[in-house]
Amino acid sequence: MTSPFAIESTDLSKRYDDEIAVEGLDLAVRHGSVYGFLGPNGAGKTTTIRMLTTLLRPTGGEAKIDGVSIADRDAVRERIGYLPETPPLYPELTGREQLQYVAGLRDLPDAEATERIESLLDRFDLDEDADKRVSTYSKGMKQKTGIIQAILHRPKVVFLDEPTSGLDPRAARTVREVIADLAAEDTTVFLSTHILPVVDELADTVGVLFDGDLVAEGPPQKLKQRAETGDERSLEDVFLEVTQEADLPSNGATRTEAR
């Protein structure tokens, strides 16, 4: 039977010697949903994403992407797209060449790759700059190119680490629309960001990571509802509250910033 979850993890952990980066993380993200992954700097968000994208080997636990264990790297890579925090581009290539290159790595047929690249360049308003070298791009243009290469091959699960960083309001809106469209097309989006309104607007579920632990999880509306009074507060208030409450003595091992 096919799993209802696009991302599942059980007791997923990453330690560096005695230092804990991520501890016993249990996730269950439904197909076609947007999961907002929050946490202060050094909470372990990037480490988690890197484990889920098969870039880091967990020291404990298990995770599955679209029903496939992350131990099966080839199968997982077929299913995912990834935008790291720093846009991963070669400065010597043009934007178009960079996208053609990644399409080639993913073995997309030329015609399909060209059609998809042109359509996304147009959507992200990059078509006129596509033949300029990446080294001449602004931060926002690099970010947009990075996003395009993450979704170029229509992955089943997309991991976006700070996708709206460095974007102007128009481009940021385009990204939000693209994320919503991806979800509508049954693509699962795992969204890590510090821009809470983006998460509030888009995420079906929000998870807050603190010192390697998932300290809060649920739909934004539910998290924002104050249990005692029923009042609604902002996601920022929730974030500050749960990351403060969670700052409790640890279970023996040293807690440090995630690498």
Added chain:
Amino acid sequence: MSVGHAVLVARMELTHRWRKTTGRTSQVLAIGVGVLFGALMVFGVSTAAFYIGEGIASGEITGAVDTARLAAAVVPLFVTLMTALRVVQTSGSLTAADGMLTTVSHREAVGGVVLTELAVIGSIATLPVLAVSGTFALGVGDPLTFPFVLTALALLVLLGALLGFAVGLGVRNLIARSEWLARYKTAIGVLLFLLYFVAVSSAETGSAVLPLVDAIGASPLGWFADLALYRTDANAATLPAVGAVVIAVVAVPAVATLASRLAAALWYSSPVQPEEAAREASQMDAVAGVPRPMARIARKSWIRARRGPIRLVYVAYPLFLLFPFLQAAFVSGSVPTALPPLLVFYGAWASGAAFSLNPIGDEGPVLPVTLATPVSGRMFVGGLCLAGLVIGVPVTLALALVTGVLSGLGELALVTVALTAVALPVAAAGIAVGAGVLFPRMEEVEVMRGVETTAPSLFAFGLYSLVLAVTGIPATVVADPTVRGFAVDVLGYSESVTIASGLAVTLLLAGVAATVGYTFAVRSFDDYYLG
């Protein structure tokens, strides 16, 4: 303009450069070697200056002013060229330019940069200038000669440095404004280097340059010779000596102002960005018969190399070892028999080193995405090897055949060299990816002044070069008649058996080394994790 601000800018820049330089052991060692050779040269030149002074004083040397005028032409010419080169490469740029130009005026910034450059030149030139002036005065036996020679030399160096600064900034301005120059600046640089190589190798250069030096010596710059020898040589005239001081007083601020304007024009401009022609946009097309991911990886490597060739500057370093052989061939017009095997060895080495010696580190910030795609180790490593081999094999083979025929190698030796020219680059690619994966370098290093890139690690270079040498030596040494003759004498086999044996050993070693290196690299990539 505040001189204090300019001094502060220079002080910070010098501190920045000093810490950067002394933070790297290799740089400190290079400086140490440079100081050692420099000290030897200063000793030699100072000794010569002493005897020249003695000869002038005793009347043995006459017409010293005429010779000194040539020196007065050569010194600023040399300093101008060296400074201009440094300015074009790096010194013409401000560190943290935006912050600097919104904090101090551009004149103060220029002042700081010029002072920095003068301090650097001063650190190199002060000791030789003092030593030459001092020993010359000692030789003449007149202490008052010292300030005259010192003043003349110091003014020539100062003028040369400022002129070099202006020339370098002028070139930078041209590059910033001309799309054609911006696009082809590296190719032009390589061409100029080749012209320089031909010039220094050619016996004709001296006679070609001499009229230029004569002309500069006959210009007012030659008056600095009159200033230097004013108290020494009766032929040194008062008017030119005074004229030299006047030239310096007028030219120094004039050239400084010119440099300041050129710097402002450069720093406040938006340099042209060469746009890739539409035809280039399609160069990611597939290569017939090669799987798409592998072809794209090879093409990506070529594009990166073509647009940023300076990243591969380390590949040219071993050429300096070949320089004596190439120079001998160029000057004599005949190719030594040692050259074909040496070129085969270098061609193979370069084929592997260019694209395959740092497979993981060379991906830079793109590595996470490359690893997150389904591209296999076989495709990734194969693509990098392909990038080197498609260029390396034909070029190495052509060089081997042309130089082999020109050097008069026998048929069998020629066939050996040709076969080695094909087999050794293949082995090199395999060995390189293996060594590169075993000793990856992820951080950037300075491969030449102001150029930082993720060059392969020294361990990778060492292992790669060692294994390639062991692999290639049997076939390459027996191609050389002298070594072959020695081998025939020692081993007691015929020439043909000796050649065939050398080739067979190399082919065997090449097959084993390439297979081991390639397999190791493929497996390592497939199993690679970021941490």
